[in-house]
Amino acid sequence: MRFASRLDQVPPYLFAELERKIAERQSQGIDVISLGIGDPDLPTPAAVVEAAAAAMNDPGTHQYPTNHGTAEFRETAAAFYRDRFGVELDPESEVIPVLGGKEAVGHVAMVCLDPGDVCLSPEPGYPPYTSGPVFAGAEVHYLPLIEANAFFPALGEVPPDLAACANLLYLDYPNNPTGAIVPHGAFEQAVAFGKRHDLIVVHDNAYSEITFDGYVAPSFLETPGAKEVGVEIFSLSKGWNMTGWRAGLIAGNGEIVERFRQLKSNLDSGLFEAVQRAVVVALTDERDFPQRMSEVYRRRRDVLVEALAQIGLDVEAPKATPYFWARVPDGHTSASFASLVLDEANVVVSPGPSYGPSGEGFVRLSLTVPDERLEEAVQRIESSLHASIIQT
Ligand SMILES: Cc1ncc(COP(=O)(O)O)c(C=O)c1O
Numbered sequence: 465m466r467f468a469s470r471l472d473q474v475p476p477y478l479f480a481e482l483e484r485k486i487a488e489r490q491s492q493g494i495d496v497i498s499l500g501i502g503d504p505d506l507p508t509p510a511a512v513v514e515a516a517a518a519a520m521n522d523p524g525t526h527q528y529p530t531n532h533g534t535a536e537f538r539e540t541a542a543a544f545y546r547d548r549f550g551v552e553l554d555p556e557s558e559v560i561p562v563l564g565g566k567e568a569v570g571h572v573a574m575v576c577l578d579p580g581d582v583c584l585s586p587e588p589g590y591p592p593y594t595s596g597p598v599f600a601g602a603e604v605h606y607l608p609l610i611e612a613n614a615f616f617p618a619l620g621e622v623p624p625d626l627a628a629c630a631n632l633l634y635l636d637y638p639n640n641p642t643g644a645i646v647p648h649g650a651f652e653q654a655v656a657f658g659k660r661h662d663l664i665v666v667h668d669n670a671y672s673e674i675t676f677d678g679y680v681a682p683s684f685l686e687t688p689g690a691k692e693v694g695v696e697i698f699s700l701s702k703g704w705n706m707t708g709w710r711a712g713l714i715a716g717n718g719e720i721v722e723r724f725r726q727l728k729s730n731l732d733s734g735l736f737e738a739v740q741r742a743v744v745v746a747l748t749d750e751r752d753f754p755q756r757m758s759e760v761y762r763r764r765r766d767v768l769v770e771a772l773a774q775i776g777l778d779v780e781a782p783k784a785t786p787y788f789w790a791r792v793p794d795g796h797t798s799a800s801f802a803s804l805v806l807d808e809a810n811v812v813v814s815p816g817p818s819y820g821p822s823g824e825g826f827v828r829l830s831l832t833v834p835d836e837r838l839e840e841a842v843q844r845i846e847s848s849l850h851a852s853i854i855q856t
Pocket residue numbers: 502563564565566567569590636639640668670699700701707711712
């Protein structure tokens with residue numbers, strides 16, 4: 465049997481490897497706590513579940529949806545963007561539902577990139593910023609996210625001949641995996657860069673609703689000129705604990721949204737209307753739910769920051785996202801530290817280079833585990849790691 469080579473061109477999916485490691489230990493009867501994966505542990509708001517249940521009992525939702533989405537979905541999404549971000553969207557032409565942010569991040573590459581084009585992708589970064597462009601036959605040029613640049617790509621350093629071949633730039637703030645928030649003026653730089661090089665900017669907004677200490681994350685579309693150069697992908701997954709529902713939207717430049725809709729009409733048949741009705745309730749009656757989730761993560765963040773400081777790790781508490789991007793202690797690589805944590809404490813953390821080479825020297829820890837499990841992880845880290853780290 466012969467297969468197409470495109471799957472061989474992307475690194476194995478990061479979490480598959482982590483899941484294998486966890487399963488191996490669990491099969492030996494070891495209780496492993498995973499701080500490796502960002503999947504919220506708490507349930508979707510009850511009102512959202514009830515709306516979906518009622519919608520599923522309505523045969524009107526049982527037929528094919530459309531990739532345009534219902535008028536109610538699009539109007540609600542536009543109202544949410546207006547009230548939350550001060551962004552005006554035409555519900556007819558500037559917003560449609562997607563099957564979760566990941567689907568949109570991957571497929572938008574097929575809309576924007578021809579074989580041989582260049583895609584500018586942040587690294588460390590979310591893996592579909594590589595697989596989407598690779599599947600589209602494009603070449604990925606990575607833009608390192610380093611601490612000295614506040615984890616924003618140095619767009620001014622992209623060689624002009626490379627920028628001339630590029631047709632897509634991915635950005636995501638608040639950022640996974642670094643937990644960084646967008647630096648002041650950086651979205652403006654991205655718009656200017658997009659205009660200067662006639663390339664499309666895709667802002668992947670998975671985390672704007674999970675923020676702490678009074679920080680309010682902006683939408684990329686708030687930036688003057690943003691709609692001329694790009695789109696934003698917004699996800700319900702993290703803010704409303706809806707990772708299993710596969711619900712999000714793509715909004716902004718009408719031409720990109722329309723091309724994206726055309727692409728999807730050739731590949732899938734849209735978001736289940738019962739889920740669209742559930743999203744409407746999330747974005748209206750349950751609009752404040754993410755603030756309550758942020759409070760849960762803030763509490764957990766403060767528990768973890770103290771524990772990491774106890775074992776001598778230099779961490780800055782993130783202002784957004786359920787992630788810590790922690791520098792490993794001197795004498796360790798990301799991999800050796802992650803192994804030490806697994807071996808000594810049976811706690812899983814993600815080695816930074818899993819997200820790209822500039823992640824070396826860091827590990828990512830996720831706050832999406834129940835409070836009591838996080839406290840147990842913290843105790844194990846404190847009691848078993850303190851001695852090991854001091855020895856290195
Ligand atoms: C940066 C980023 N974008 C998109 C997503 C995908 O979210 P969704 O569940 O909407 O596909 C994630 C999920 O972890 C993410 O970290």
